[in-house]
Amino acid sequence: MHNQNPYLSIVIPVYNEQETLEELYRRLTTALDQLGKTYEIILTNDGSKDRSSEILKELHHRRPSQIRVIEFNGNFGQHMAIMAGFEKVRGEIVITMDADLQNPPEEIHKLVEAIEQGHDVVNTHRLGRQDNWWRLWVSKMHNKLRAWMMPKLVMKDEGCMLRAYRRNIVDLMAATGETTTFIPALALNYAANPTEVGVAHETRFAGESNYNLYKLIRYNFDLVTGFSVFPLQVFTMIGMLISFLSFLFVIFLIARRLIVGPEVEGVFTLFAIMFFLLGIVLLGLGVTGEYIGRIYQEVRKRPRFVVREVLEE
Numbered sequence: 047m048h049n050q051n052p053y054l055s056i057v058i059p060v061y062n063e064q065e066t067l068e069e070l071y072r073r074l075t076t077a078l079d080q081l082g083k084t085y086e087i088i089l090t091n092d093g094s095k096d097r098s099s100e101i102l103k104e105l106h107h108r109r110p111s112q113i114r115v116i117e118f119n120g121n122f123g124q125h126m127a128i129m130a131g132f133e134k135v136r137g138e139i140v141i142t143m144d145a146d147l148q149n150p151p152e153e154i155h156k157l158v159e160a161i162e163q164g165h166d167v168v169n170t171h172r173l174g175r176q177d178n179w180w181r182l183w184v185s186k187m188h189n190k191l192r193a194w195m196m197p198k199l200v201m202k203d204e205g206c207m208l209r210a211y212r213r214n215i216v217d218l219m220a221a222t223g224e225t226t227t228f229i230p231a232l233a234l235n236y237a238a239n240p241t242e243v244g245v246a247h248e249t250r251f252a253g254e255s256n257y258n259l260y261k262l263i264r265y266n267f268d269l270v271t272g273f274s275v276f277p278l279q280v281f282t283m284i285g286m287l288i289s290f291l292s293f294l295f296v297i298f299l300i301a302r303r304l305i306v307g308p309e310v311e312g313v314f315t316l317f318a319i320m321f322f323l324l325g326i327v328l329l330g331l332g333v334t335g336e337y338i339g340r341i342y343q344e345v346r347k348r349p350r351f352v353v354r355e356v357l358e359e
C-alpha cells in the first residue's frame with residue numbers, strides 16, 4: 047500500500063510509444079527529481095500494439111511506488127486514457143502530457159508555479175511549434191472556427207496537451223461520465239481562475255504521429271458537437287431563411303396574379319408553395335435534430351473505457 051499521497055500527479059496516455067518510453071522515463075524523472083516535490087506518474091496504455099505494455103511493466107517495477115500503469119482493453123483514444131488516469135490520481139496538482147516528448151518535461155515547473163500562484167487550470171500554447179505545415183494549417187483554421195463558434199472557450203492553442211489542473215477540477219472532470227470529450231475544453235467549463243503559459247515544443251522523439259487528417263477532423267468534430275449545438279442551429283437558421291424568402295415569393299406571386307392575371311397555368315404559384323413548405327420541413331428537421339442531438343449526448347451510457355489491469359502499490 048502507498049502510505050502518503052504525492053504532491054504532483056503526471057498523467058500520460060501511451061499508444062505505440064515503445065521507442066520513446068525509456069527516454070521519457072529518463073527525462074521526466076530527472077526533471078521531477080530536480081523539482082524536489084513528491085510525485086507519481088500514471089501511464090495509461092491505450093491498447094498499444096507494440097512492446098509498450100512490457101516496457102511500462104518494467105518501468106513500474108523500477109519505481110513501484112511512483113510509477114503506476116493502467117492497461118486498457120483496447121484503443122479508447124487519448125482523452126479517455128487521460129480520463130482513466132484522472133479517476134486514479136492521488137496528487138494535489140495534476141499535469142497531463144504526451145508520451146512522445148513533444149512536450150518537454152523540463153517545462154513542468156512553469157505549470158506548477160502557475161498553480162501555486164492560485165490558478166486552478168493552466169493552459170499552454172506551444173512556442174515554436176514543431177509540426178509539419180499541414181498540421182499547423184489545420185490547427186490554425188480550426189482555432190479560428192472554434193473561437194467563432196464557441197467564444198467562451200478562451201484558449202490560444204487547444205492542441206498542446208501539457209497542462210496543469212488543481213485536484214478539484216480533475217475530480218469534477220472524472221465525475222462527468224461523457225464518452226466523447228475534450229479535456230482542455232471540459233476543464234475550462236469548471237475553471238474559476240484559469241491562466242495560460244507558453245511552453246517549448248519539440249519534434250516527436252521517435253515514431254510517427256497517431257493522427258491523420260481523417261482522425262483530426264473527427265476529433266475536432268467531437269470538440270464542436272461536444273461543447274456546442276452550433277451546427278444544428280445553422281441548420282435551423284437556413285430553414286428559417288428559406289421559409290422567409292419563400293413567403294416573400296408567395297406574396298409576390300399573389301400580387302402578380304391579381305395585377306397581371308393568370309400566367310402559365312399556376313406552375314410558378316405551385317413552385318412557390320412547394321418551396322415554402324420545403325423551408326418549413328427543413329426548419330422542422332433542424333429543430334428536431336437539435337433535440338435528438340441533445341438527447342443523444344445524454345443518453346449514451348456505454349462504458350467509456352475498459353481497464354484490463356492496473357499496476358500500482
Ligand code: UDP
Nearest residue numbers: 059060061092123124127144145146255256
Ligand atoms: N495517444 C493515445 N491513444 C491514441 C492516440 C494517441 O493514447 O489513440 C497518445 C500518444 O501515445 C501520445 C499522445 O496521445 O502520448 C498524443 O498522440 P500523438 O503524438 O500521436 O499526436 P500529435 O502529437 O501528433 O497530436
Ligand code: MG
Nearest residue numbers: 144146148250
Ligand atoms: Mg505528438
